[in-house]
Amino acid sequence: xxxxxxxxxxxxxxxxxxxxxxxxxxxxxxxxxxxxxxxxxxxxxxxxxxxxxxxxxxxxxxxxxxxxxxxxxxxxxxxxxxxxxxxxxxxxxxxxxxxxxxxxxxxxxxxxxxxxxxxxxxxxxxxxxxxxxxxxxxxxxxxxxxxxxxxxxxxxxxxxxxxxxxxxxxxxxxxxxxxxxxxxxxxxxxxxxxxxxxxxxxxxxxxxxxxxxxxxxxxxxxxxxxxxxxxxxxxxxxxxxxxxxxxxxxxxxxxxxxxxxxxxxxx
Numbered sequence: 001x002x003x004x005x006x007x008x009x010x011x012x013x014x015x016x017x018x019x020x021x022x023x024x025x026x027x028x029x030x031x032x033x034x035x036x037x038x039x040x041x042x043x044x045x046x047x048x049x050x051x052x053x054x055x056x057x058x059x060x061x062x063x064x065x066x067x068x069x070x071x072x073x074x075x076x077x078x079x080x081x082x083x084x085x086x087x088x089x090x091x092x093x094x095x096x097x098x099x100x101x102x103x104x105x106x107x108x109x110x111x112x113x114x115x116x117x118x119x120x121x122x123x124x125x126x127x128x129x130x131x132x133x134x135x136x137x138x139x140x141x142x143x144x145x146x147x148x149x150x151x152x153x154x155x156x157x158x159x160x161x162x163x164x165x166x167x168x169x170x171x172x173x174x175x176x177x178x179x180x181x182x183x184x185x186x187x188x189x190x191x192x193x194x195x196x197x198x199x200x201x202x203x204x205x206x207x208x209x210x211x212x213x214x215x216x217x218x219x220x221x222x223x224x225x226x227x228x229x230x231x232x233x234x235x236x237x238x239x240x241x242x243x244x245x246x247x248x249x250x251x252x253x254x255x256x257x258x259x260x261x262x263x264x265x266x267x
Contacts, residue, residue, distance in 0.1 A: 011167050023164070025233040029218045030159045030168050034176040036210035037152045040102055041203030042144050043180050044187040046071065049137060052109075055196055056116055056133035067134065074138050078145035090222040091151050092214070098147020099211040105140035106204035108132055114197030148210075152176075158221055161230045 014020075015027055045052065053067045085094055112133030115126060156176075160168040191199040219232045 011164055015164055015168060015171075022230055022233045025217065026159050026161075026164075026230065027168065029233070030156050031172050031175055032213055032217065033152050033156050034172040035179060036206070036213060037148065037176055038179040038183050039203075040099075040144070040148065040207040040210060041106060041140075041183070041200065042149070043183045044199070044203065045137060045140055046075075047184055048187055052113070052137060052196070053134065055113055057130045058134070067137075071137065071141055074141045075145045078142045079150060082146045082150040085146070086150060086154060087222065090220050091155050092218065092220045094147045095151040095155070095214055095218075096147075096211060098143050098151070099207055099214070101143030101146075102140055102148065103204050103207045103211070105136045105143055106200050106207060109136040109140065110197040110200035110204065112136065112197075113200065114195065117195060117197060155218065155221060158226075159218075159229060159233070162226060 014023060019027060049068055049071050050064050053064050058064055058067060082094070109132075112129045112131075115129035116133060119126065119129070156172045157165065157169045187199065190202075194202070221229050221232070224232065
């Protein structure tokens with residue numbers, strides 16, 4: 001028992017007190033991806049989608065209920081798609097493509113809701129703005145569910161070496177739940193302070209920051225053994241980008257040209 005306690009303290013020290021450069025980069029990537037998971041506004045859209053639909057002009061209870069059920073079905077369907085794609089196209093490509101869809105959806109949702117809000121009463125709002133707000137709720141849910149949602153949980157655990165995985169993953173989950181609760185409890189106050197459209201413009205900006213973070217600090221882990229994943233964090237992001245670009249250089253094939261004495265010289 002005493003040996004286990006000492007080992008546990010050693011893990012916490014290696015993670016947060018005296019980490020190596022590679023472990024420090026792993027901690028930044030593993031905790032950062034959980035930090036940004038809910039800052040992109042997914043909890044605001046899921047929990048308050050009925051309010052969003054009402055703000056977009058859907059008034060009757062049956063219409064709001066039908067739209068809310070549609071959100072749940074969309075989320076489930078695209079999570080199943082993510083299961084098929086995550087090991088085929090890689091974590092980075094799937095995550096960054098997902099964020100691109102989320103940023104576009106959030107910006108269009110903010111635009112649509114802003115137009116509707118300034119056209120009060122809601123039934124006087126342009127039809128294109130109402131349709132845009134409703135459609136982008138579904139495209140946002142689909143974009144999140146196909147990439148950012150599942151990749152966060154897969155990537156946030158597999159970046160850690162086995163000796164650090166339990167503690168590192170636990171802290172990541174705690175950060176994830178904390179941001180989840182913060183967004184859930186503050187969204188109503190937030191959109192009352194800066195309008196509902198402005199709140200989603202803000203989430204679009206945060207999703208852009210998340211994309212920059214993941215691009216710079218989170219290397220690909222698809223198909224790599226656990227031992228190699230830690231090695232991939234031993235270099236800084238500049239070195240990783242330069243090595244990946246040099247690896248993409250195509251080497252031209254060598255060919256032979258015969259000379260006068262019957263021999264050939266390689267070119």
